[in-house]
Amino acid sequence: MASKLIQIRSFDAENSLEVSLREAFQHLEPRLRPPFPLTIPTQEEYINLNKAILYGILCEPHLAKIHIKHLHAIITDGYCYFTSLVIEVVNELYGKLFDSVKAQLIWVTHEMVNVLAMGFDGLLVALLRQIIGGDFSDGNLWLCFEMVSIFSSKRDFFVEEDEPRVLTSALYVFLRLLADHCRMRNDAKIEALKRMEIDFCVRMLREKFGLCFQVGRDLVRLLQDLVHVPEFRAIWKDLLLNPSAFQTSCFIDISQLYLSRTSSRYFLLRITPEMENQLRFLLTRVKLGSQMRYQVWFGKKFLGVPERETLKIDIVRFICCAHHPSNDVIQSDIIPRWAVIGWLLKSCQRKVVEANVKLALFYDWLFFNEKVDNIMNIEPAMLLMVHSIPKYVDVTHTLLEFLLILVENYDIERKDLIVKGVSSAFVLLVRKGVVQSLDALICFDMLSPLHKQLFERMFTDMLPSLSKRNIVSLPSK
C-alpha cells in the first residue's frame, strides 16, 4: 500500500515513523469501523490503536469524525501519547505531508485544544515552528492563517486555562512574521492574513500586557520593526511615553523590558526543527576549515530566495542565545559560533537585514547585567570582532562602529542604562578571559579618530581596568 501520508519520491528510503503508523492502520483497519469492541485494550494494543487512529484521521478525511469518536472513547492517558505522536509527525514529516493531510492535522489540533489534551501546547508550538520566516508561498501563508485563526478564536480560552506560555509564543511568532508581511504592500493575498495577525498581536499587547511582558527584551526588538504600522506606532509611543496605558501596575518604564532577558525557547520558535538540526550539527561536528560545503547546502535550502534573508536575524539570535556549546566543543577544532555568524553577516545582501543581524548579535550587550544575563549570549560578537582583525578588519570596524552608534542612539532617554550594559559586557568578557584585554580592539588603526574618541568617552570608567593595566600584567603574545 502506497503512503497516503507523505510524498515519497522514487529514490527516498522508507521513513520509520510513516511505516509504523501505516502498518498499525493496516493491521487494525477492521477494528476502526463501528461497532467498536468494548474490550479494554492492553498497553501494546492501546499504542497501536493510537497510531492507527491517527493515520486514519490524517489519511481518511471522510471518516475523520468516526475516528475521533473512537479515539475519545478509548483514551485513558489524557491524550498524552496521541499528542506526542502528532508532534512527531509535525516535527519529522510536515514538509512532506500531502496537502489534505496538513488540513487534517489542523483539524485534529483543534480537537486536541478543545479537549485540553495533555501536551496540546507543545503541539501548537510545533506547528508554529513550521511557519517559515520570509516565505510567501501559498502553503506557508495557509499555515500562518490557520494558526492565527486558532490563536485568535481560542485566546480567552488559553487565558482561562492558564496557558500563558502558548500565547506569548504565538505573540512572538506573529510579531516576527508581521515584519515580513507588512513589507509586502497592497498584496491582496496577504492583506486579510496581515489584518488577523495585527489584531491578535494588538489585542494581546493592549489587553494582556502583563503576559506579553514575559517575552522580555526581544519583544521590543520585534516591535521596533513594526513601527511604521499605525497600530504598532501607537503602542510604541505608549511604551516609551505612557506606560500606564497598559494597565499593568508593575510596568512603569520600558527599561524594565530591556532588563528582562528573553528565554531561549522563543528563539527556537523561529527556526524549524530541520534548520535547528543542521545548525547544531554544523556547530558541534564540523571542523573549522571544512564548513564551506555545509554553508552552501544550508544557504541553498533555507536562504535560497532573497525574501528569506530576514531568517538570518532569527538564526543569529538562535546561535547567540539558544545554542551554547560545551567546553569540549569550545576547546576543539569545531567551527566556533562567531565564524558561522561572520558567514551570515558577510552574505547579507540588503543593508536593512545586515543592520538587523548586527542588532541581533549585540542585543544582549545593550542591557547586559551579569546577574540575569549569560556571558555565552555576548561571547560571539566579541570573538567575531577580535578574530576578524587579521583578515577581515572591515568586519571588526563596522561592528564596533555599529555598537557605538547603538549606544549613542538606541534610546537617548536611557543612554546611561545602555552605557552601563555595554560596559558590563566588556568587563565580564575580559574578566572571564574570553579576551585578554580590549587593546586589540581599541588600539587598532582602522577605527576612525571620531569613533575612538567616542569609545573612550563613553567607557571612561571601565577602560583603565580593561586596557592599560592589562598591558603591564599580561605578557604579550
Added chain:
Amino acid sequence: MQTLRDIVPAAQNNINSKFVLLEKGRATLEGQHKTCLALVADETAAVHFQMWGEECDAFEAGDILSLSNGIFSYNRNNNLVLRAGKRGKVHKVGEFTMAFVETPNMSEIRWVPLPSHNTNTNAATYVQDAVLSPHSRIFPPMN
C-alpha cells in the same frame, strides 16, 4: 556497512555503505541513458560515484545516500567509480548531518592486481599501488 576507506575494486556487487553527496557533475548521455559523475564521501574517505538514469535528477548535493550491493570498478572510460550497477540500489536516507573527508579519494588511487592470487577464480584481488592525487581532481575541495 563498509566505510569508504575499506572499499577495494572488484567485479562484484559487494559494496554496502552510507555517504554524503558533495558535488554533482554535468549529466551526459551514454547511449540512451543519462549518466552523471558525482563526488561522495564519508568520515573515512571520498570516492567518485556514477549515477545512472533517474538517479541523476533524484539526488542533490548535501543528500545522505545509502548504497546496497553497489560495485566499485572501472567504467567504460576506464575511470574507477562506485555505482549501484544493475544489481544494486541507492536511496536517500537524510540530508546534511554527516561528517566527511575529501582525502583520501579512492578513485584517485592506482590499484594493481595481486599477482598469482586466486588462480582458481578469474577475479583479481586489487591492492593499492600509488596515490594519484590526495583529493578528487574532477571536484577539487572547496576552501
